[in-house]
Amino acid sequence: MDLKEFTVGELMVKSYIVSQAGQAVIIDPGAEGERLFDYLKNNNLELKYIINTHGHFDHIAANEFLKEKTGAEVLAHPKANLKFTDPKLNLSALFLSHKVTAPAIDRSIDDGESLKFESLTLKIISTPGHSEDGISIYIPEENILFSGDCIFANGIGRTDLEDSDFKELKNSVEKKLFQLPASCIFYPGHGPSGNLGSFKNSVWPAIS
Template sequence: MELKEFTVGELMSKSYIISENGNALIIDPGAEGEKLYNYLQENGLKLKYIINTHGHFDHIAANQFLKDKTDAKILAHPKTNPKLKDPNLNLSQMFMRQQIMSPGLDKTLNDDEIIKFENLTLKIIYTPGHSEDGISVYIAEEKILFPGDCIFASGVGRTDLSDSSFQQLINSIEEKLFSLPEDTVFYPGHGPKGTISTFKNRVWPAVK
């Protein structure tokens, strides 16, 4: 498995391309679709899936570009679908005064769902709190997690938005993410990577 990390857009969002055997998937193409597409082209990769951890504009803005170029399938939680097509719901109108939209979902992802990608098994973990549609993607074989904006290396996602809930965030973190192996490395939607152990023991006590 190859993992390539990109920092994209004005909000410095993280996009991750996972590839194996000439095929690829991307988690949260938040902006700069051409840069992401060029990497695929330069490395001879066929994009199969676009996975959005939630429907905020800084995680979906390059969906349209990549879909048009590759016809990859867009996957996310069912509650993400309305946000893809509505600049008010995906917050691009509020924060950027832009009309950012995406094609609709090709497939919905629910809690505990499994996606087989080449030799990898991706487990979907429903982790609402920052947003009602939040999911995390866990790859057990690699002990890596993509939590979107649920947790960061030094904090957690904001919960002052219209579909946010701090109590839901607490439940998602304590009941779901803390059940993963403590040496799991997570790659968040913004900022550097971290480990579940460090987050649990150093960050979470200060946040909660």
Template sequence: MDWIQLPLGALQTNCYILSNQAKECIVFDPGAEGEKLVQWLNKNDLKPLAILLTHAHFDHIGAVEQVRQAFNIPVYLHKEEEDWLVNPALNGSARFQLGEVSGQPADYLLKDEASLEIGSFSFQLFHTPGHSPGSVSYFFEEGNVLFAGDTLFMGSIGRTDLPGGNHEQLLKSIHDHLLTLPEEVIVLPGHGPATMIGDEMESNPFLNGF
């Protein structure tokens, strides 16, 4: 298994591609530049199986429709944000000057805590609200990586000043779900560089006391 980080769009949102030896892959958070992303996947002979969304803020979903239609694959999203893909007011794109984002509903709605298997890929789902009500972190144990969206960053945490955000809830999500993982787990955030659970436990100023 292998993963690659592709920062996309004006906000440089990290899209991640997780692939196996058969060249099958999972696409996480295709946030923008859909044509570029589709071309990259085709150039690398990858066969997407699904789109997994950590949450449905506009900068994480801007290329969903292009990728979904190009490869005829399903989209997974937490049930708390069921309407966000179709509603610019909910996904935040109506608030910013980067163009409104809307598309079709997700094909599958995720529950709170469960496992998810897609082809040869198996994930543990953590419902990690705080940055947004339906934020989900996907733990891929085989690769020792956590796709954390905008929940946890290197030296920081997700913003909570957008509608549905809650600072205390975010800290609880991080404490209850993420900091219980092995310290060597690699955290793949929605923006910026990768980090590790142990490093954030030791040095993240927002997590003092945990």
């Protein structure tokens, strides 16, 4: 498995391209679609899935470009669909001078589901709190997690938004993410990667 990360857009979102055997998955193409597409093209990668960890504008803004260029299947939590098409719900109407929309989800994915991608398993974990449609993606074969805006290396996603809930985020972290191996490396929606055990022992006590 190859993993390439990009920092894109005004809010410096992390977009991740997971690839194997000429196939690719992109997680959270938040902006700069041409740059992401160029990487795919230059590395002879066929994009199979676009997966969004939630539907906020800074994580979906390049969906349309990549969908049109590649025909990849767009996957997200079922509750994300409203955000894709509503600039108020995806917060672009609140935070940007222009409105962001994205094509509708091709297939919804929810807690407990698994996607086979080449020799890898992408396990979907529902992690609401920052956003009610939040998901994280765990790849057991590599012991890595894509945590969206649920947790960051040094903190958590904000919970003061309309569909945020700190109690839900706390449950997502303690009842779901902390069930994964402490050695798990997680790749968040913003900032550097982290170690789940270190987060649990050094970061979480000051938050919870």
